Amino acid sequence: MRWSRTESESFFSSSTTMTSLWLRCEKKPFERRAALTPTTAKTLLDAGFAVTVERDEQRIFADSEYEASLIATKIRLAGLKCWRDSIAGGGTLYDLEFLTDPSGRRVAAFGFHAGFAGAAAGALAIASQKKGETLGALEPYENEAAMVAGVKAALGGSGNGIKALVIGALGRCGRGAVDLFRKIGVAEDDILKWDLDETAKGGPFDEILGVDVFVNCIYLNTSIPPFITRERIAAAGQGRRLSVVVDVSCDTTNPFNPIPIYNINTTFPEPTVPVVLGADCPQLSVISIDHLPTLLPREASEQFSRDLLPSLLEYPQGRVWSDAERLFKTKVAEAASVEGL
Ligand SMILES: NC(=O)c1ccc[n+]([C@@H]2O[C@H](COP(=O)([O-])OP(=O)(O)OC[C@H]3O[C@@H](n4cnc5c(N)ncnc54)[C@H](O)[C@@H]3O)[C@@H](O)[C@H]2O)c1
Structure with a gap:
């Protein structure tokens, strides 16, 4: 494979082969993830694909790290920002987060690292509250190692002693949340893992009040009691x-939101929102960030890109x-009907 620089050197790419893929540069603040990683670009x-990386x-x-890959363009891997140009030029934009398998499940999703990062943010919020x-x-x-070390350090060395409840624990996000709690040293018996069986009796659940941090990771597709x-x-x-409540599911504005105790999405600059309670009630914070995998861009990108790879290879x-x-x-x-395109 021969790699060459373009005249502008704004991107680097492989020599021309068959189908071409182009990884755009990212403009969104805080966003460091990529749908193509050096590993998947190499594959x-x-x-036989041509790959260009801006x-x-x-x-x-x-x-x-990509210095072996490069692209031309048939699939635009990112960027709703460029959709007008692409459409005007006769291109097709594929929304990679809407590619689904025959059962309707996404072929590539960021779930695991959303749960992992959400649980980390929850543990960090506990550490702050203690101070x-x-x-x-x-x-x-x-x-991931840096995240785990950072959370442990904030907690004074370990998460041992924290009690956590993860609902939706059998799903992608839920497994990630459980994994983080294990890795920061929370005792196995102190990680309560609930899924459909445990919530079948119907909420509200007072068990939630008995843990330090509750992480909601369910996929909500029907009306359920709070x-x-x-x-x-x-x-x-x-x-x-x-x-601390971490609402990874972030069904914030859904009328069936099973956690109707807050009503905004929080952000990386301001990760928590207080729940308004009586003056004599202890503090309660909610984290409801809807792009949590951004906190773990390397591993989240690797997993997403790996899951996407079989579909890309078929393209x-x-x-x-x-x-x-x-x-x-x-x-x-x-x-077009709305904007007269
Ligand atoms: N905040 C973020 O950054 C972020 C990122 C990715 C995904 N998400 C969201 O997280 C949610 C979960 O995504 P996922 O990929 O893990 O889904 P998933 O389908 O892999 O897992 C969902 C789990 O929830 C369980 N579940 C559904 N209803 C339940 C109920 N009433 N009680 C108990 N368990 C229930 C399911 O059995 C399943 O195990 C989705 O809403 C998704 O959009 C958020």
Whole structure:
């Protein structure tokens, strides 16, 4: 494989082969993830694809890590920002987060690392509360080990002694949350893992009040009774252990939100929102960040890209692409009717 620089040196790419892939540079603040990693780019190159990677100082992977891949363009791997140009030029945009398998499940999703990062943020919020402080701005970590070490250090060395409840524990996000709690040293018996069987009796669940941190990771697709309510929390008064809720699912504005105790999405600069309770109630914070995997860009990108790889290797053949193209055309038609495109 021969690699060459373009005249502008704004990107680097492989020599021309068959299908071409182009990884755009990322402009969104805090976003360091990539749908193509050096590892998956190499696999695609070896399979005969041409790969182009725009230079990007923000991406978690250094340009040098890709120095064996490069692209031209048929699939735009990112960037709703460029959709108008692409459509005007006759291109097709595939939304990679809507590629689904025959059962309707996403072929690539960031779930595991959302749960992992959400649980980390929850543990950090507990550490801050213990010092009488509010959790400050969160920044992406270089890698998982750095995140685990950072959380342990904030907790004084270990998460031992924390009691956690994860609902949706059998899903992608839930498994990630459980994994983080294990890695920071929370005792296995202190990680309560609930899924459909445990919530079948119907909420609200007072068990939630008896843990330090509750992480919600369910996939909500139907109306269910709330898991917890402001009234139940207030009624517990000083007898409550719960101090942090992490709503990974973030069904914040869904009328069936099973955690109707807050109503905004929090952010990396301000990760927590207080639950308004009576004056004599202990503090309770909610974390409801809807792009948590951004905190762990390296591992989140690797997993997403690995899951995406079988579909990319099939491109342009395969049901996922024809379905995605159909979705694209539907959305373009909808946009055209609204905006007169
Ligand atoms: N905040 C973020 O950054 C972020 C990132 C990725 C995904 N998400 C969201 O997290 C949610 C979960 O995603 P996932 O990929 O883990 O889904 P998933 O389908 O892999 O897992 C969901 C789990 O929830 C369980 N569940 C569903 N209803 C339940 C109920 N009433 N009681 C108990 N368990 C229940 C399911 O059995 C399943 O095990 C989705 O809403 C997704 O959009 C958020």
